Amino acid sequence: MEPFSGTSLTDHALVSGEVLLSFWQPKALYRWDAGVAISAFLDGLKAGKLLATRCPECRRTLAPPRVFCELCFRPIGDWVELPGAGTINTYSVSYVNWDATRRRTPEVPVVVELDGASPGIGILHLMGEVGTTLEEITGKLRIGAPVQPVWKPAAEREGAITDIRYFRLAEG
Amino acid sequence: MLERAAIIGIGYTPLRPVSPEVSFRELIFEAAVKAYADAGIEPGQVSTFVSVTEDYVEGTAIADEYVPDQLGAVLKPVHTITTDGITGIASLVMQLATEQLDIGVIEGHSKASNIVHPAHIEALALDPIYARPLAFHPRYVAGLEMRAFLEATGNTEEQAALVAAVNRRSALRNPLAAYPANLTAADALASAPVAEPLKRGDIAQPADGAIVLVLARESRLPQLAPKCGRPVFIDGIGWTQDTPNIEERDLSRAVYAEKAAQMAYRRAGITNPTAQLDFAEVDDTFSYKELQHLESLGLARSGESGRLLAEGRFSPGGALPVNPSGGHLGCGYAYDMSGLRSVLEAALQLRGQAGERQLDGVRRGLAQSWRGLPTATGAVAVLSRQ
Ligand SMILES: [Zn+2]
Numbered sequence: 001m002e003p004f005s006g007t008s009l010t011d012h013a014l015v016s017g018e019v020l021l022s023f024w025q026p027k028a029l030y031r032w033d034a035g036v037a038i039s040a041f042l043d044g045l046k047a048g049k050l051l052a053t054r055c056p057e058c059r060r061t062l063a064p065p066r067v068f069c070e071l072c073f074r075p076i077g078d079w080v081e082l083p084g085a086g087t088i089n090t091y092s093v094s095y096v097n098w099d100a101t102r103r104r105t106p107e108v109p110v111v112v113e114l115d116g117a118s119p120g121i122g123i124l125h126l127m128g129e130v131g132t133t134l135e136e137i138t139g140k141l142r143i144g145a146p147v148q149p150v151w152k153p154a155a156e157r158e159g160a161i162t163d164i165r166y167f168r169l170a171e172g
Numbered sequence: 173m174l175e176r177a178a179i180i181g182i183g184y185t186p187l188r189p190v191s192p193e194v195s196f197r198e199l200i201f202e203a204a205v206k207a208y209a210d211a212g213i214e215p216g217q218v219s220t221f222v223s224v225t226e227d228y229v230e231g232t233a234i235a236d237e238y239v240p241d242q243l244g245a246v247l248k249p250v251h252t253i254t255t256d257g258i259t260g261i262a263s264l265v266m267q268l269a270t271e272q273l274d275i276g277v278i279e280g281h282s283k284a285s286n287i288v289h290p291a292h293i294e295a296l297a298l299d300p301i302y303a304r305p306l307a308f309h310p311r312y313v314a315g316l317e318m319r320a321f322l323e324a325t326g327n328t329e330e331q332a333a334l335v336a337a338v339n340r341r342s343a344l345r346n347p348l349a350a351y352p353a354n355l356t357a358a359d360a361l362a363s364a365p366v367a368e369p370l371k372r373g374d375i376a377q378p379a380d381g382a383i384v385l386v387l388a389r390e391s392r393l394p395q396l397a398p399k400c401g402r403p404v405f406i407d408g409i410g411w412t413q414d415t416p417n418i419e420e421r422d423l424s425r426a427v428y429a430e431k432a433a434q435m436a437y438r439r440a441g442i443t444n445p446t447a448q449l450d451f452a453e454v455d456d457t458f459s460y461k462e463l464q465h466l467e468s469l470g471l472a473r474s475g476e477s478g479r480l481l482a483e484g485r486f487s488p489g490g491a492l493p494v495n496p497s498g499g500h501l502g503c504g505y506a507y508d509m510s511g512l513r514s515v516l517e518a519a520l521q522l523r524g525q526a527g528e529r530q531l532d533g534v535r536r537g538l539a540q541s542w543r544g545l546p547t548a549t550g551a552v553a554v555l556s557r558q
Pocket residue numbers: 055056057058059060069070071072073
Protein backbone atom coordinates (compact mmCIF):
# COMPACT_ATOMS: atom_id res chain seq x y z
CA MET A 1 0.00 0.00 0.00
CA GLU A 2 1.18 3.52 -0.86
CA PRO A 3 2.00 5.46 2.30
CA PHE A 4 -0.11 8.59 2.81
CA SER A 5 1.75 11.88 2.43
CA GLY A 6 2.21 14.19 5.41
CA THR A 7 2.99 13.47 9.05
CA SER A 8 0.66 11.43 11.21
CA LEU A 9 -0.52 13.01 14.46
CA THR A 10 0.25 11.00 17.56
CA ASP A 11 -1.49 11.16 20.91
CA HIS A 12 1.86 12.23 22.34
CA ALA A 13 2.01 15.23 20.01
CA LEU A 14 -1.37 16.40 21.31
CA VAL A 15 -0.64 15.80 25.00
CA SER A 16 2.89 17.23 24.97
CA GLY A 17 1.94 20.49 23.23
CA GLU A 18 4.01 19.66 20.15
CA VAL A 19 1.01 20.83 18.10
CA LEU A 20 -1.26 23.79 18.78
CA LEU A 21 -4.42 22.92 20.63
CA SER A 22 -7.17 25.53 20.74
CA PHE A 23 -9.57 25.29 23.67
CA TRP A 24 -12.78 27.28 24.02
CA GLN A 25 -15.56 26.60 26.47
CA PRO A 26 -18.81 27.77 24.86
CA LYS A 27 -21.08 29.67 27.23
CA ALA A 28 -24.20 28.52 25.46
CA LEU A 29 -26.89 28.89 28.10
CA TYR A 30 -30.61 29.22 27.41
CA ARG A 31 -33.72 29.83 29.49
CA TRP A 32 -36.43 28.45 27.22
CA ASP A 33 -39.94 29.78 27.69
CA ALA A 34 -42.05 26.69 28.33
CA GLY A 35 -45.20 28.48 27.17
CA VAL A 36 -48.88 27.80 27.84
CA ALA A 37 -49.05 24.05 27.29
CA ILE A 38 -45.80 22.84 28.83
CA SER A 39 -46.00 25.26 31.77
CA ALA A 40 -49.35 23.73 32.72
CA PHE A 41 -47.90 20.24 32.22
CA LEU A 42 -44.97 21.03 34.53
CA ASP A 43 -47.26 22.62 37.13
CA GLY A 44 -49.28 19.41 36.97
CA LEU A 45 -46.21 17.26 37.60
CA LYS A 46 -45.38 19.35 40.66
CA ALA A 47 -48.88 18.62 41.94
CA GLY A 48 -48.43 14.93 41.18
CA LYS A 49 -50.74 14.97 38.15
CA LEU A 50 -50.26 14.07 34.50
CA LEU A 51 -52.14 16.56 32.35
CA ALA A 52 -53.10 16.21 28.70
CA THR A 53 -55.10 18.17 26.14
CA ARG A 54 -57.81 16.89 23.78
CA CYS A 55 -58.18 18.05 20.18
CA PRO A 56 -61.81 18.95 19.44
CA GLU A 57 -61.36 17.89 15.82
CA CYS A 58 -59.55 14.53 15.73
CA ARG A 59 -60.38 13.74 19.40
CA ARG A 60 -56.80 12.69 20.08
CA THR A 61 -55.73 13.12 23.71
CA LEU A 62 -52.21 14.51 23.69
CA ALA A 63 -49.47 14.19 26.30
CA PRO A 64 -47.20 16.04 26.68
CA PRO A 65 -49.99 18.52 26.02
CA ARG A 66 -50.08 21.17 23.34
CA VAL A 67 -52.50 24.04 22.75
CA PHE A 68 -52.79 23.32 19.06
CA CYS A 69 -53.16 20.07 17.15
CA GLU A 70 -50.27 19.64 14.74
CA LEU A 71 -52.39 17.45 12.45
CA CYS A 72 -55.70 19.36 12.41
CA PHE A 73 -54.03 22.75 12.89
CA ARG A 74 -56.75 23.87 15.28
CA PRO A 75 -56.38 25.46 18.72
CA ILE A 76 -57.00 23.22 21.73
CA GLY A 77 -58.51 24.39 25.00
CA ASP A 78 -59.73 21.13 26.59
CA TRP A 79 -57.58 19.76 29.41
CA VAL A 80 -57.88 16.33 31.02
CA GLU A 81 -56.07 14.68 33.90
CA LEU A 82 -54.68 11.25 33.11
CA PRO A 83 -54.54 8.51 35.78
CA GLY A 84 -50.75 8.26 35.41
CA ALA A 85 -50.53 4.55 34.66
CA GLY A 86 -49.77 3.26 31.19
CA THR A 87 -48.28 0.48 29.12
CA ILE A 88 -44.83 -0.12 27.68
CA ASN A 89 -44.63 0.95 24.01
CA THR A 90 -40.94 0.05 23.73
CA TYR A 91 -37.87 -0.09 25.95
CA SER A 92 -34.13 -0.50 25.72
CA VAL A 93 -31.39 -1.63 28.09
CA SER A 94 -28.58 0.89 28.05
CA TYR A 95 -25.05 -0.07 29.05
CA VAL A 96 -23.21 3.03 27.89
CA ASN A 97 -22.07 5.93 30.08
CA TRP A 98 -21.59 9.47 28.73
CA ASP A 99 -17.83 8.89 28.40
CA ALA A 100 -18.51 5.68 26.44
CA THR A 101 -17.41 3.45 29.34
CA ARG A 102 -19.59 0.43 30.15
CA ARG A 103 -22.16 0.56 32.93
CA ARG A 104 -22.06 -2.26 35.44
CA THR A 105 -25.79 -1.81 36.07
CA PRO A 106 -27.79 -0.89 32.98
CA GLU A 107 -30.42 1.85 32.68
CA VAL A 108 -33.79 1.14 31.08
CA PRO A 109 -35.26 3.96 28.96
CA VAL A 110 -38.91 3.39 28.12
CA VAL A 111 -41.73 4.91 26.10
CA VAL A 112 -44.91 4.77 28.17
CA GLU A 113 -48.26 5.01 26.43
CA LEU A 114 -50.36 6.76 29.03
CA ASP A 115 -53.79 5.41 29.95
CA GLY A 116 -56.42 7.87 28.78
CA ALA A 117 -54.21 9.27 26.01
CA SER A 118 -54.69 8.24 22.40
CA PRO A 119 -52.89 5.18 21.03
CA GLY A 120 -49.30 6.02 20.16
CA ILE A 121 -49.28 9.06 22.47
CA GLY A 122 -46.94 8.83 25.41
CA ILE A 123 -43.89 10.03 27.22
CA LEU A 124 -40.25 9.05 27.39
CA HIS A 125 -39.08 8.00 30.85
CA LEU A 126 -37.14 5.26 32.62
CA MET A 127 -38.06 1.96 34.25
CA GLY A 128 -37.07 1.10 37.81
CA GLU A 129 -37.33 -1.98 40.06
CA VAL A 130 -36.62 -4.24 37.09
CA GLY A 131 -33.42 -5.96 38.24
CA THR A 132 -29.80 -5.46 37.31
CA THR A 133 -28.96 -8.00 34.61
CA LEU A 134 -30.11 -8.19 31.00
CA GLU A 135 -31.70 -11.61 31.64
CA GLU A 136 -33.59 -10.32 34.64
CA ILE A 137 -34.79 -7.18 32.87
CA THR A 138 -35.83 -8.78 29.57
CA GLY A 139 -37.43 -11.57 31.56
CA LYS A 140 -39.63 -9.09 33.43
CA LEU A 141 -40.46 -6.53 30.75
CA ARG A 142 -42.50 -6.95 27.60
CA ILE A 143 -44.08 -4.49 25.18
CA GLY A 144 -47.66 -3.90 26.28
CA ALA A 145 -46.95 -4.58 29.98
CA PRO A 146 -48.85 -2.25 32.37
CA VAL A 147 -46.71 0.23 34.34
CA GLN A 148 -47.30 2.90 36.95
CA PRO A 149 -45.37 6.02 37.95
CA VAL A 150 -43.31 6.27 41.13
CA TRP A 151 -43.52 9.92 42.16
CA LYS A 152 -41.05 11.85 44.25
CA PRO A 153 -42.49 13.03 47.58
CA ALA A 154 -44.45 16.30 47.13
CA ALA A 155 -41.81 18.34 48.97
CA GLU A 156 -39.11 17.23 46.51
CA ARG A 157 -41.09 17.89 43.33
CA GLU A 158 -40.06 20.96 41.36
CA GLY A 159 -42.22 20.97 38.23
CA ALA A 160 -40.01 18.78 36.05
CA ILE A 161 -40.31 15.49 34.17
CA THR A 162 -38.02 14.03 36.85
CA ASP A 163 -40.78 14.61 39.45
CA ILE A 164 -41.72 11.10 38.36
CA ARG A 165 -38.75 9.13 39.68
CA TYR A 166 -39.39 6.22 37.32
CA PHE A 167 -42.09 3.84 36.14
CA ARG A 168 -42.39 0.33 37.51
CA LEU A 169 -44.42 -2.69 36.50
CA ALA A 170 -47.97 -2.48 37.79
CA GLU A 171 -48.87 -5.00 40.47
CA GLY A 172 -51.12 -7.93 39.76
CA MET B 173 -38.32 34.95 -18.06
CA LEU B 174 -38.91 33.10 -14.82
CA GLU B 175 -42.37 33.31 -13.38
CA ARG B 176 -42.67 35.66 -10.40
CA ALA B 177 -43.77 34.59 -6.96
CA ALA B 178 -46.28 36.62 -4.99
CA ILE B 179 -46.79 36.99 -1.26
CA ILE B 180 -50.45 36.08 -0.78
CA GLY B 181 -50.59 35.72 2.98
CA ILE B 182 -48.84 37.41 5.88
CA GLY B 183 -48.94 36.49 9.54
CA TYR B 184 -46.94 37.89 12.40
CA THR B 185 -46.78 38.50 16.09
CA PRO B 186 -45.68 41.87 17.42
CA LEU B 187 -42.01 42.02 18.38
CA ARG B 188 -41.36 42.10 22.12
CA PRO B 189 -38.25 42.41 24.31
CA VAL B 190 -39.42 39.22 26.09
CA SER B 191 -42.27 36.76 25.54
CA PRO B 192 -42.38 34.48 28.59
CA GLU B 193 -46.09 33.74 28.12
CA VAL B 194 -45.63 31.58 25.03
CA SER B 195 -43.22 28.92 23.79
CA PHE B 196 -41.55 29.32 20.39
CA ARG B 197 -44.07 26.78 19.09
CA GLU B 198 -47.03 28.81 20.30
CA LEU B 199 -45.48 32.02 18.98
CA ILE B 200 -45.04 30.53 15.49
CA PHE B 201 -48.50 28.93 15.56
CA GLU B 202 -50.05 32.38 16.05
CA ALA B 203 -48.18 33.79 13.03
CA ALA B 204 -48.98 30.72 10.90
CA VAL B 205 -52.71 30.75 11.67
CA LYS B 206 -52.85 34.44 10.74
CA ALA B 207 -50.90 33.86 7.50
CA TYR B 208 -53.18 31.04 6.32
CA ALA B 209 -56.31 33.00 7.22
CA ASP B 210 -54.93 36.04 5.41
CA ALA B 211 -54.21 33.97 2.30
CA GLY B 212 -57.57 32.23 2.52
CA ILE B 213 -55.96 28.79 2.39
CA GLU B 214 -55.58 25.74 4.63
CA PRO B 215 -52.06 24.52 5.49
CA GLY B 216 -52.93 21.31 3.66
CA GLN B 217 -52.75 23.24 0.38
CA VAL B 218 -49.11 24.19 0.93
CA SER B 219 -46.61 22.20 -1.17
CA THR B 220 -43.33 23.26 0.45
CA PHE B 221 -42.07 24.95 3.60
CA VAL B 222 -38.87 26.88 4.32
CA SER B 223 -37.72 27.82 7.81
CA VAL B 224 -34.70 29.98 8.67
CA THR B 225 -33.00 29.25 11.94
CA GLU B 226 -29.66 28.59 13.58
CA ASP B 227 -28.95 25.88 16.16
CA TYR B 228 -26.88 28.05 18.48
CA VAL B 229 -29.63 30.65 18.54
CA GLU B 230 -32.29 28.03 19.27
CA GLY B 231 -30.17 26.22 21.84
CA THR B 232 -31.13 22.94 20.18
CA ALA B 233 -29.00 20.83 17.88
CA ILE B 234 -30.70 19.92 14.60
CA ALA B 235 -33.34 22.56 15.32
CA ASP B 236 -35.07 21.75 12.02
CA GLU B 237 -36.71 18.82 13.83
CA TYR B 238 -38.88 21.32 15.68
CA VAL B 239 -40.15 23.16 12.60
CA PRO B 240 -43.14 21.20 11.21
CA ASP B 241 -45.78 21.00 13.97
CA GLN B 242 -46.65 24.66 14.44
CA LEU B 243 -46.69 25.31 10.67
CA GLY B 244 -49.05 22.50 9.75
CA ALA B 245 -46.09 20.92 7.94
CA VAL B 246 -46.02 17.44 9.51
CA LEU B 247 -44.89 14.93 6.84
CA LYS B 248 -44.61 17.70 4.20
CA PRO B 249 -41.44 18.79 2.36
CA VAL B 250 -39.58 21.14 4.73
CA HIS B 251 -36.26 22.92 4.20
CA THR B 252 -34.69 24.45 7.28
CA ILE B 253 -31.91 26.78 6.24
CA THR B 254 -29.24 28.38 8.36
CA THR B 255 -29.53 31.79 6.78
CA ASP B 256 -31.39 35.07 6.96
CA GLY B 257 -35.05 35.41 6.03
CA ILE B 258 -34.65 37.04 2.62
CA THR B 259 -32.20 34.35 1.48
CA GLY B 260 -34.84 31.90 2.72
CA ILE B 261 -37.41 33.60 0.49
CA ALA B 262 -34.96 33.28 -2.42
CA SER B 263 -34.91 29.53 -1.84
CA LEU B 264 -38.69 29.42 -1.87
CA VAL B 265 -38.86 31.58 -5.01
CA MET B 266 -36.55 29.13 -6.78
CA GLN B 267 -38.67 26.18 -5.70
CA LEU B 268 -41.81 27.84 -7.05
CA ALA B 269 -40.00 28.80 -10.27
CA THR B 270 -39.64 25.08 -11.05
CA GLU B 271 -43.42 25.18 -11.66
CA GLN B 272 -43.65 21.84 -9.87
CA LEU B 273 -44.98 23.43 -6.68
CA ASP B 274 -47.76 26.00 -6.33
CA ILE B 275 -47.81 27.34 -2.78
CA GLY B 276 -44.83 27.75 -0.46
CA VAL B 277 -44.45 29.03 3.08
CA ILE B 278 -41.51 30.74 4.76
CA GLU B 279 -41.20 30.94 8.54
CA GLY B 280 -38.83 32.87 10.76
CA HIS B 281 -38.92 33.42 14.49
CA SER B 282 -36.84 34.76 17.31
CA LYS B 283 -36.65 33.84 20.96
CA ALA B 284 -33.65 36.10 21.45
CA SER B 285 -34.68 36.67 25.07
CA ASN B 286 -34.01 32.99 25.82
CA ILE B 287 -30.28 33.33 25.10
CA VAL B 288 -28.56 34.05 28.40
CA HIS B 289 -25.21 35.24 26.98
CA PRO B 290 -25.78 36.45 23.39
CA ALA B 291 -22.23 37.79 23.04
CA HIS B 292 -20.86 34.33 23.78
CA ILE B 293 -22.96 32.87 20.96
CA GLU B 294 -21.69 35.66 18.69
CA ALA B 295 -18.11 34.84 19.69
CA LEU B 296 -18.59 31.25 18.50
CA ALA B 297 -18.89 32.61 14.96
CA LEU B 298 -15.29 33.87 15.02
CA ASP B 299 -12.42 31.73 13.79
CA PRO B 300 -11.47 29.44 16.69
CA ILE B 301 -7.74 29.40 15.99
CA TYR B 302 -6.64 32.89 15.12
CA ALA B 303 -9.50 35.23 16.13
CA ARG B 304 -11.26 33.80 19.17
CA PRO B 305 -8.17 33.32 21.39
CA LEU B 306 -7.72 37.11 21.41
CA ALA B 307 -10.90 37.05 23.51
CA PHE B 308 -12.29 40.50 22.68
CA HIS B 309 -16.01 41.03 23.20
CA PRO B 310 -17.24 40.19 19.66
CA ARG B 311 -18.85 43.62 19.14
CA TYR B 312 -15.35 44.86 18.30
CA VAL B 313 -15.95 43.69 14.73
CA ALA B 314 -18.65 46.36 14.39
CA GLY B 315 -16.33 48.94 15.93
CA LEU B 316 -13.62 48.14 13.37
CA GLU B 317 -16.08 48.31 10.52
CA MET B 318 -17.79 51.49 11.72
CA ARG B 319 -14.47 53.35 12.01
CA ALA B 320 -13.30 52.17 8.58
CA PHE B 321 -16.63 53.09 6.99
CA LEU B 322 -16.86 56.57 8.53
CA GLU B 323 -13.20 57.32 7.77
CA ALA B 324 -13.47 56.18 4.14
CA THR B 325 -16.75 57.90 3.32
CA GLY B 326 -16.70 61.04 5.43
CA ASN B 327 -19.99 60.19 7.09
CA THR B 328 -19.94 61.06 10.80
CA GLU B 329 -20.70 59.54 14.20
CA GLU B 330 -23.34 62.24 14.60
CA GLN B 331 -25.06 61.10 11.40
CA ALA B 332 -24.95 57.49 12.59
CA ALA B 333 -26.50 58.60 15.88
CA LEU B 334 -29.20 60.36 13.88
CA VAL B 335 -30.08 57.03 12.21
CA ALA B 336 -30.74 55.59 15.66
CA ALA B 337 -32.85 58.58 16.69
CA VAL B 338 -34.89 58.70 13.46
CA ASN B 339 -35.61 54.97 13.49
CA ARG B 340 -36.52 54.77 17.19
CA ARG B 341 -38.89 57.70 16.61
CA SER B 342 -40.41 56.12 13.46
CA ALA B 343 -41.16 53.05 15.59
CA LEU B 344 -43.50 55.22 17.71
CA ARG B 345 -46.00 54.81 14.85
CA ASN B 346 -45.50 51.04 14.59
CA PRO B 347 -47.53 48.89 17.00
CA LEU B 348 -45.34 45.88 16.09
CA ALA B 349 -42.15 47.57 17.30
CA ALA B 350 -40.43 46.51 20.51
CA TYR B 351 -38.24 49.59 21.01
CA PRO B 352 -40.05 52.80 20.06
CA ALA B 353 -38.54 55.83 21.76
CA ASN B 354 -38.61 59.58 21.46
CA LEU B 355 -34.84 59.92 21.18
CA THR B 356 -32.52 62.51 19.70
CA ALA B 357 -29.17 62.01 18.04
CA ALA B 358 -27.62 63.64 21.10
CA ASP B 359 -29.10 60.89 23.30
CA ALA B 360 -27.56 58.18 21.10
CA LEU B 361 -24.20 60.02 21.01
CA ALA B 362 -24.19 60.31 24.79
CA SER B 363 -24.86 56.59 25.31
CA ALA B 364 -22.15 54.34 26.75
CA PRO B 365 -19.25 53.40 24.45
CA VAL B 366 -19.22 49.73 23.44
CA ALA B 367 -16.52 49.40 20.77
CA GLU B 368 -15.76 53.00 19.85
CA PRO B 369 -16.94 54.58 17.73
CA LEU B 370 -19.89 52.21 18.28
CA LYS B 371 -22.07 53.18 21.25
CA ARG B 372 -24.89 51.42 22.98
CA GLY B 373 -27.41 53.70 21.27
CA ASP B 374 -26.14 52.58 17.85
CA ILE B 375 -27.07 48.94 18.50
CA ALA B 376 -30.45 47.33 17.77
CA GLN B 377 -31.65 45.45 20.83
CA PRO B 378 -32.85 41.83 20.66
CA ALA B 379 -36.54 41.03 20.29
CA ASP B 380 -38.82 37.99 20.17
CA GLY B 381 -41.45 37.34 17.52
CA ALA B 382 -42.56 35.17 14.62
CA ILE B 383 -43.39 35.83 10.98
CA VAL B 384 -44.95 33.49 8.43
CA LEU B 385 -45.45 34.41 4.77
CA VAL B 386 -47.38 32.44 2.15
CA LEU B 387 -46.07 32.65 -1.42
CA ALA B 388 -47.62 31.41 -4.65
CA ARG B 389 -46.83 31.36 -8.37
CA GLU B 390 -48.13 34.41 -10.19
CA SER B 391 -49.83 32.47 -12.98
CA ARG B 392 -51.79 30.37 -10.51
CA LEU B 393 -53.07 33.21 -8.31
CA PRO B 394 -56.68 33.20 -9.60
CA GLN B 395 -57.05 29.49 -8.79
CA LEU B 396 -54.88 29.29 -5.68
CA ALA B 397 -55.83 32.43 -3.86
CA PRO B 398 -59.11 33.73 -5.23
CA LYS B 399 -59.65 35.65 -2.00
CA CYS B 400 -56.24 37.32 -2.05
CA GLY B 401 -57.03 40.80 -3.33
CA ARG B 402 -53.63 42.30 -2.63
CA PRO B 403 -50.77 40.10 -3.77
CA VAL B 404 -47.28 41.56 -3.34
CA PHE B 405 -44.94 40.42 -6.09
CA ILE B 406 -41.28 39.57 -5.73
CA ASP B 407 -39.85 41.26 -8.82
CA GLY B 408 -36.27 40.34 -8.07
CA ILE B 409 -34.17 38.78 -5.37
CA GLY B 410 -30.43 38.45 -4.87
CA TRP B 411 -28.07 37.16 -2.20
CA THR B 412 -24.32 36.92 -1.71
CA GLN B 413 -21.74 36.08 0.89
CA ASP B 414 -18.29 37.62 1.28
CA THR B 415 -15.15 35.96 2.65
CA PRO B 416 -15.19 35.11 6.37
CA ASN B 417 -11.80 36.79 6.73
CA ILE B 418 -12.70 40.04 8.42
CA GLU B 419 -9.17 41.32 7.79
CA GLU B 420 -9.57 40.95 4.04
CA ARG B 421 -12.95 42.56 3.50
CA ASP B 422 -13.38 46.11 2.30
CA LEU B 423 -14.94 47.41 5.54
CA SER B 424 -15.73 50.78 3.99
CA ARG B 425 -18.45 49.21 1.86
CA ALA B 426 -20.99 46.45 2.12
CA VAL B 427 -19.88 44.56 -0.98
CA TYR B 428 -22.29 41.71 -0.25
CA ALA B 429 -25.17 44.22 -0.41
CA GLU B 430 -23.87 45.74 -3.67
CA LYS B 431 -23.71 42.35 -5.34
CA ALA B 432 -27.04 41.16 -3.93
CA ALA B 433 -28.66 44.40 -5.13
CA GLN B 434 -27.17 44.02 -8.61
CA MET B 435 -28.64 40.53 -8.81
CA ALA B 436 -32.07 41.64 -7.58
CA TYR B 437 -32.13 44.82 -9.71
CA ARG B 438 -31.22 42.88 -12.85
CA ARG B 439 -34.08 40.49 -12.29
CA ALA B 440 -36.50 43.31 -11.44
CA GLY B 441 -35.43 45.50 -14.36
CA ILE B 442 -34.15 48.29 -12.11
CA THR B 443 -31.48 50.47 -13.64
CA ASN B 444 -31.99 53.61 -11.56
CA PRO B 445 -32.91 52.52 -8.03
CA THR B 446 -33.50 56.00 -6.57
CA ALA B 447 -36.02 56.75 -9.32
CA GLN B 448 -37.62 53.32 -9.56
CA LEU B 449 -38.00 52.50 -5.87
CA ASP B 450 -40.56 54.31 -3.70
CA PHE B 451 -39.18 53.25 -0.31
CA ALA B 452 -36.70 50.86 1.30
CA GLU B 453 -36.39 48.76 4.44
CA VAL B 454 -32.67 48.31 4.96
CA ASP B 455 -30.71 46.56 7.65
CA ASP B 456 -29.83 48.84 10.56
CA THR B 457 -28.66 46.29 13.11
CA PHE B 458 -26.09 48.98 13.91
CA SER B 459 -26.85 52.60 13.07
CA TYR B 460 -23.90 53.00 10.67
CA LYS B 461 -25.01 49.88 8.77
CA GLU B 462 -28.08 51.75 7.50
CA LEU B 463 -25.80 54.41 5.95
CA GLN B 464 -23.38 51.80 4.59
CA HIS B 465 -26.24 49.74 3.16
CA LEU B 466 -27.95 52.77 1.55
CA GLU B 467 -24.72 53.60 -0.27
CA SER B 468 -24.12 49.98 -1.28
CA LEU B 469 -27.68 49.60 -2.58
CA GLY B 470 -27.22 52.63 -4.83
CA LEU B 471 -29.74 54.68 -2.84
CA ALA B 472 -27.12 57.29 -1.94
CA ARG B 473 -23.70 58.10 -3.36
CA SER B 474 -20.70 57.11 -1.28
CA GLY B 475 -20.28 59.59 1.55
CA GLU B 476 -23.66 61.27 1.02
CA SER B 477 -26.03 59.04 2.97
CA GLY B 478 -25.52 60.83 6.29
CA ARG B 479 -26.08 64.27 4.83
CA LEU B 480 -29.17 63.13 2.87
CA LEU B 481 -30.54 61.58 6.06
CA ALA B 482 -30.03 64.84 7.95
CA GLU B 483 -31.78 66.72 5.14
CA GLY B 484 -34.81 64.47 5.50
CA ARG B 485 -34.57 62.62 2.18
CA PHE B 486 -35.09 59.26 3.95
CA SER B 487 -37.81 60.45 6.35
CA PRO B 488 -41.42 59.28 5.94
CA GLY B 489 -42.26 62.46 4.01
CA GLY B 490 -38.96 62.53 2.10
CA ALA B 491 -38.18 61.61 -1.50
CA LEU B 492 -37.13 58.06 -0.58
CA PRO B 493 -38.50 56.95 2.79
CA VAL B 494 -36.18 54.46 4.53
CA ASN B 495 -37.22 52.17 7.36
CA PRO B 496 -40.72 53.56 7.88
CA SER B 497 -41.19 50.63 10.30
CA GLY B 498 -38.48 51.95 12.60
CA GLY B 499 -35.99 49.39 11.29
CA HIS B 500 -34.28 46.93 13.60
CA LEU B 501 -33.27 49.80 15.90
CA GLY B 502 -36.95 50.55 16.45
CA CYS B 503 -38.53 47.12 16.01
CA GLY B 504 -35.77 44.99 17.56
CA TYR B 505 -33.13 42.65 16.20
CA ALA B 506 -34.63 39.22 15.66
CA TYR B 507 -31.69 37.14 14.36
CA ASP B 508 -32.59 35.41 11.09
CA MET B 509 -36.17 36.66 11.25
CA SER B 510 -34.90 40.22 10.86
CA GLY B 511 -34.91 40.14 7.05
CA LEU B 512 -38.44 38.75 7.05
CA ARG B 513 -39.46 41.64 9.29
CA SER B 514 -38.18 44.05 6.63
CA VAL B 515 -40.13 42.17 3.93
CA LEU B 516 -43.20 42.23 6.18
CA GLU B 517 -43.04 46.02 6.41
CA ALA B 518 -42.56 46.31 2.64
CA ALA B 519 -45.58 44.07 2.07
CA LEU B 520 -47.75 46.00 4.52
CA GLN B 521 -46.76 49.29 2.87
CA LEU B 522 -47.50 47.96 -0.63
CA ARG B 523 -50.88 46.62 0.50
CA GLY B 524 -51.75 49.94 2.10
CA GLN B 525 -52.02 48.25 5.51
CA ALA B 526 -49.28 50.11 7.38
CA GLY B 527 -51.70 52.12 9.50
CA GLU B 528 -50.48 55.41 10.90
CA ARG B 529 -47.13 55.07 9.16
CA GLN B 530 -48.58 54.31 5.70
CA LEU B 531 -46.59 55.96 2.91
CA ASP B 532 -48.58 57.61 0.12
CA GLY B 533 -48.91 55.91 -3.25
CA VAL B 534 -46.06 53.43 -2.93
CA ARG B 535 -45.89 50.90 -5.77
CA ARG B 536 -42.44 49.37 -5.49
CA GLY B 537 -40.06 48.96 -2.57
CA LEU B 538 -36.91 47.21 -1.45
CA ALA B 539 -36.13 45.02 1.55
CA GLN B 540 -32.54 44.21 2.43
CA SER B 541 -31.01 41.92 5.04
CA TRP B 542 -27.64 41.37 6.67
CA ARG B 543 -26.89 38.22 8.62
CA GLY B 544 -25.30 40.11 11.51
CA LEU B 545 -21.88 39.94 13.11
CA PRO B 546 -19.35 38.80 12.09
CA THR B 547 -20.79 37.96 8.66
CA ALA B 548 -20.70 39.79 5.36
CA THR B 549 -23.74 37.95 4.08
CA GLY B 550 -26.88 39.59 2.87
CA ALA B 551 -29.84 39.58 0.54
CA VAL B 552 -32.04 42.05 -1.32
CA ALA B 553 -35.63 41.71 -2.50
CA VAL B 554 -37.51 44.10 -4.76
CA LEU B 555 -41.25 43.97 -4.13
CA SER B 556 -44.15 45.56 -5.98
CA ARG B 557 -47.94 45.60 -6.04
CA GLN B 558 -48.36 45.30 -9.80
ZN1 LIG C 1 -56.48 17.15 15.91
